[in-house]
Each structure stands twice: as C-alpha cells, then as structure tokens.
Amino acid sequence: MDHDNVLRTKLDQLECHFTWALKKDDVDLNRLDEQLKLDVERKENLTQTYNALAYVKFLQGFQEEALSNLMTSLKLYKECHEEEFNKSLIITYGNLAWINYHMKSYTECESYLQKVLKINESMSSESSSVPEVLGEKGWTFRRFSYKYYEKSKECFKKALDLEPEVGRWNAGYAIPLYRTEYGEFTIENSPVIKQLRRAIETNPDNDVLKVLLALRLVTYKSYEEAERLVEQALERSPDHPRVLRYAGRFFSNKGRVDQGIALLRNALELSPNSSFIHHQLALCYKKKKIELLQEGNHRARAHEVQLIRDKIIDHLEMATKHATGFISAMSDLALHYGEENDVSRAEEMFQVTFQTAKENKDNLHVVHFHYAEFQLYSKRDEVLAIKHYMECLKMNPGSYEGKRSVYKLKNIAEKRINKNTQVGKAYGILGFIHKEKGEKRQAIECYEKALRYGDNDEYLTNLCALKLSI
Structure with missing residues (x-):
C-alpha cells in the first residue's frame, strides 16, 4: 500500500466534518454560510462555528478560506484553554489534517494526525464516544440540514447519557426534538x-429555548405561560434575531399579526439577508390579506389588498434570493404570481420549483399543494387542481398542506354532490380521501356509490384492492 493510501486510511478513521457523510446536495451552502457568519457576529459557539464554516468553504471549493477558518477556530480555542491536547480539539485537528491532505501539504497533514493520536492515547474511550465530539457532531447535523435532524438527536442523546447535567447537551437535544416531534401527546407527556x-x-440564560417552548405550549392551549415566556425572552434579549423571529411567529400565530410583523422587521434589521425572516414576514402579510378578503367589500379594499400582495411578493422574492432551493417560498411565490394574473411567469416558476424539489427530494408535496391552488383559483382548472391535491395528500397526509388538501377535496366533492353534477367522480374523490386515511370501509362505500353513477376502471380497481385487503 503506497503512502497516500496509508494516509487516507488514517484520515477516514477520524471524527470530523470530513468523515460525517455531510452531502453537498443536502444543504443550501449559501444560506448555511450566512447563518454561520451570523453566529460569528454574535460570538455564538465560535470554535464549532468556524469548524463548520471551514467545511462549507471546502465544499464551495475555497480551500484557502477553509484553512483560514480552521486556524481561527484553533486560535479561539487556545485563547480560552491552556491544554494543547484537550479532547475538544479532536474535531479541529481532524479537519486540519483533512484540509492539508486535500491541499497536498502531507507533512502538515501527518502532524495533525499525530496530535489527534496523542489525544486519543490519553482517553479511556473511543473518540466517537467523547461527549464533546458527540455534541459538535449533533450541532453540525442540526445546522447543515433538516434531513439530518434524526442523526442530530441521536448524537445529543448519547452525549446526554454520558453527561446528563450538562446544559449544552440538554439544549442541543431539545432543538432537533422540537423540529421532529409531531405525534399525539398531551402537555404532560410531550x-x-x-x-x-x-x-x-440547565441553560437559564438561553432565551431562544424559552420562545421555542412558548410556541409548543400554544399547541396545547397553554397561552398564559407561553406569553409570559415570550415577554420574558424579549425583555432579556431584545436584539437577538432568533428570539425576535420566533416571537414574531408566536404573536402572528395568536392573531396579533401587526405585533408579529413589527418584531420580524426588527429582526430583519439585524439580519437583512435572512431568508427565514423574509419568509415569515410574507406569511404574516398573507394572514393580513386573508383577513381583509374575509371582511368582504372586495372592490373598496382592492387597493389595500394589492399593497399587501406586493409586500408578500417582495419578501418571497428576497427569501428565494437569499436561499436557493427554498421550496416552500418558491412555490408560494409562483402562486402569488398567479394571483397577479402573470400566469406564464407563475407556470415557469412552478416548473423550476417542481424540478428542484424532485432533485433535492425536498417538500414536493408543498409544490403540489400550491400548484393545485394555482390551478383552482388562477386557471380555473378544477380537474388539474384535484389531481395535485391528491398528489399532495398521498405524499404527506399529516402535513399542513396534506390536511388542507383533504379540506379542499371535500369541498369540491360536496359541491358536486349538492349540485348533482359529476356525482360519481365526487364519490370517487371521497373514496380516495378515506383510502389515504386508512378508512377502508368508508372508502369501499364511497367507491361503490361512485360505480353506481357509471363504470370507472380506477374506482373498480381501488374497490377490489380494498375488499381484498380487509
């Protein structure tokens, strides 16, 4: 085995960003770059932030910048610690070994490999079981992509099992858990x-955690405690972008949309390139638009509605500009182009969004839902709308869009039945909804009704399959 292969074998055994199977296609590197730079500005988790930023720069092809960020991470660590071979440096030294290998600086690469080896020799366990390594690995997975949330949870849980009282691991475990827990729970057993x-x-000064808890408490109608937590967080951290943006979402969800917008605008001043904040502002203005439309007298309010729609489009365009591949923002933007009667632009945007969502395997059900809305309201094509609502429901029945698709499909079916128009197809739609929800007997009943109104091979096939499965 030649020297290069021996070196590569040693590198593959390290615990660092280069060996954690972080795929370039799973993340919007520009967006992550901005998020990490925001952490640098706010001095949050600086050593691990520079480690992650270095790997992003490597993926972007900027090896010199990657090396510079790693040296900054090392410098920051040494400013705070006297020990040169502390286990916290396993990841930084590992990354430095890898980047020097890629830059063909083999002597430097071997030097950092020796430093990792010296740390490992001083420990009683494998580096993959070191809480500091597990913690940074979990933080990195959480930062890189929602696709890695389960891996992030697993890492923090292992760190917690080893050190249950450490605040960093408790906070680290709470956030991916918050992102992934959507089961049927009560406030007591959630x-x-x-x-x-x-x-x-274990982190009494972390106000972001308080606002996240408030957002979850609202789902259990614990409004008083939730609002108290948000007010406390805002009082203590009035200029923290994440506190402001989650608080803005909290008040918007409570129906205090103007208060939510004000907080999000403050957050935007601190993070003007945040695609998340632009998207949240667009969602707030959508609520204002819906409220105005529900009040009636559309002609008198047309100008006001148009001004709000303009703001929605502006913020969605900024969200998609600062985060390429932001599927929900892209499809919502296409839908609003349709509202503006710019049908060709909307169609073009939808096709790009469909392609991006398929390539990235990301939120395709959301695109189907928005495209169904576009077909129903902008193009008046109920048949295509039904098709895409069904696709959305099949892909993700438990999502907001999946549930809205059920609502829209039921509306279409019930209107047809009430008007005695295309009744067979209406019962076919209801049969499909029951089938997707696992309600086999109700589905059979609807498909049998559908068949009474005329032969349809699809209904017959579904009916036979359902009867055989019972």
Missing part, C-alpha cells in the same frame, strides 16, 4: 416540552 423545560433549567 417529550419535547419535557426536554425544553429541562434545557431551560
């Missing part, structure tokens, strides 16, 4: 509420 409370207990 794992994420329990973990967020524990995380706040």
